[in-house]
Amino acid sequence: MIPFIDLQYQQSLIKDKLDASIQKVLSDGAYIMGPEVKELEEALSKFSAARHVVTCGNGTDALLVAAMALGVKPNDVIFIPAFTFPATPEAIMLLQAVPYFVDVSPDTFNMNPTSLKEAIKDAVSCGYKPKGIISVDLFGQPADYDEISVIAKENGLWLIDDAAQGFGANYKGRPVGTLADITTTSFFPAKPLGCYGDGGALFTNSDELANVMRSIRVHGKGTDKYDNVRIGMNSRLDTIQAAILLEKLKLFPQELQQRQILAELYQEAFSNCDGVVTPTLSSDRTSSWAQYTLKLDDENKRQDLMLALKEKGIPTAVYYPTPLHHQTGYKDICLAHQNLSVSESLCKRVLSLPMHPHVEGVRPHIGVMKEVLQNVLTKVYF
Numbered sequence: 001m002i003p004f005i006d007l008q009y010q011q012s013l014i015k016d017k018l019d020a021s022i023q024k025v026l027s028d029g030a031y032i033m034g035p036e037v038k039e040l041e042e043a044l045s046k047f048s049a050a051r052h053v054v055t056c057g058n059g060t061d062a063l064l065v066a067a068m069a070l071g072v073k074p075n076d077v078i079f080i081p082a083f084t085f086p087a088t089p090e091a092i093m094l095l096q097a098v099p100y101f102v103d104v105s106p107d108t109f110n111m112n113p114t115s116l117k118e119a120i121k122d123a124v125s126c127g128y129k130p131k132g133i134i135s136v137d138l139f140g141q142p143a144d145y146d147e148i149s150v151i152a153k154e155n156g157l158w159l160i161d162d163a164a165q166g167f168g169a170n171y172k173g174r175p176v177g178t179l180a181d182i183t184t185t186s187f188f189p190a191k192p193l194g195c196y197g198d199g200g201a202l203f204t205n206s207d208e209l210a211n212v213m214r215s216i217r218v219h220g221k222g223t224d225k226y227d228n229v230r231i232g233m234n235s236r237l238d239t240i241q242a243a244i245l246l247e248k249l250k251l252f253p254q255e256l257q258q259r260q261i262l263a264e265l266y267q268e269a270f271s272n273c274d275g276v277v278t279p280t281l282s283s284d285r286t287s288s289w290a291q292y293t294l295k296l297d298d299e300n301k302r303q304d305l306m307l308a309l310k311e312k313g314i315p316t317a318v319y320y321p322t323p324l325h326h327q328t329g330y331k332d333i334c335l336a337h338q339n340l341s342v343s344e345s346l347c348k349r350v351l352s353l354p355m356h357p358h359v360e361g362v363r364p365h366i367g368v369m370k371e372v373l374q375n376v377l378t379k380v381y382f
């Protein structure tokens with residue numbers, strides 16, 4: 001079986017540097033909030049062009065810190081795409097706010113601005129108090145920020161970009177990190193920029209929000225260490241992870257190019273296969289290709305296709321099999337736009353293929369993948 005995400009290859013390229021960085025943290029002894037954390041925040045700020053970067057414990061905490069900084073309160077209504085990872089709505093739900101699920105576009109899988117507009121109108125007419133929007137850069141492609149920002153402004157809503165998957169991408173020449181009031185990301189090992197444990201970060205151009213987020217990250221600290229000025233939490237990035245990320249960030253621009261090359265090879269191989277639609281990347285943006293996700297015409301063929309690929313040593317994954325408004329823990333407490341048919345349909349049809357920066361580990365298998373796709377998808381059942 002080839003790896004679905006190849007972390008070993010990348011490690012082999014920088015093993016000596018990683019060992020030296022980790023060893024330095026071990027001997028320095030500042031395991032939490034050591035100098036590497038500040039150094040990483042500066043490097044990420046330079047990379048993303050965001051004025052402030054605040055690292056934290058993981059991508060879910062990043063969303064929670066962002067929601068707390070924006071003052072999310074019980075019963076606030078927040079618009080969120082129905083087709084995403086559960087961490088996106090979870091953060092606001094921990095604050096007793098209510099997610100209002102919005103449909104996504106069938107081609108980009110990202111929040112559909114038209115559906116968002118309808119949902120806001122609907123929520124207001126039902127007497128709810130909309131407060132914000134969390135858009136997601138699903139599978140690595142930035143959402144429609146120009147349209148979404150205008151809708152946010154017109155309705156007095158704040159905007160968070162959940163870029164756990166999209167960090168490293170660009171939108172109309174602007175890097176992810178600067179497209180919303182606050183951008184959050186995750187350094188979970190399998191994300192485009194991952195560490196070797198849990199990690200996350202917040203990006204903003206607002207001095208005020210950055211100060212509040214820095215305070216929330218460490219128990220709501222004030223300028224006096226022993227006077228906590230608000231209720232916060234403990235969500236710090238540890239120094240070893242920061243040291244690892246500093247080394248990985250140097251490789252990241254090259255890796256993004258490799259991911260793009262693999263996406264193009266897939267596109268070339270599968271774009272004229274019957275029964276399957278390859279991902280659409282809008283021409284005004286780049287993707288960090290967190291996932292390469294096909295859409296099948298016939299939902300009944302997904303299981304067969306996964307098995308047939310597995311037999312040839314090709315792993316696949318389904319992100320995501322159930323839309324959020326149908327999940328057990330959510331269905332009775334969330335609000336949902338009446339038409340979420342695209343999200344519902346995608347959950348039955350999507351299939352993600354191996355995607356990582358080691359192109360040569362995948363290239364020799366693309367021919368076999370194409371053969372399997374053609375065999376399974378054009379097979380007629382009597």
Ligand SMILES: *Cc1c(COP(=O)(O)O)cnc(C)c1O
Nearest residue numbers: 058059060085087088164186188
């Ligand atoms: C991975 C992910 C998160 C959560 O990140 P963690 O670091 O695992 O907490 C949030 N949102 C999206 C869209 C993700 O893919």
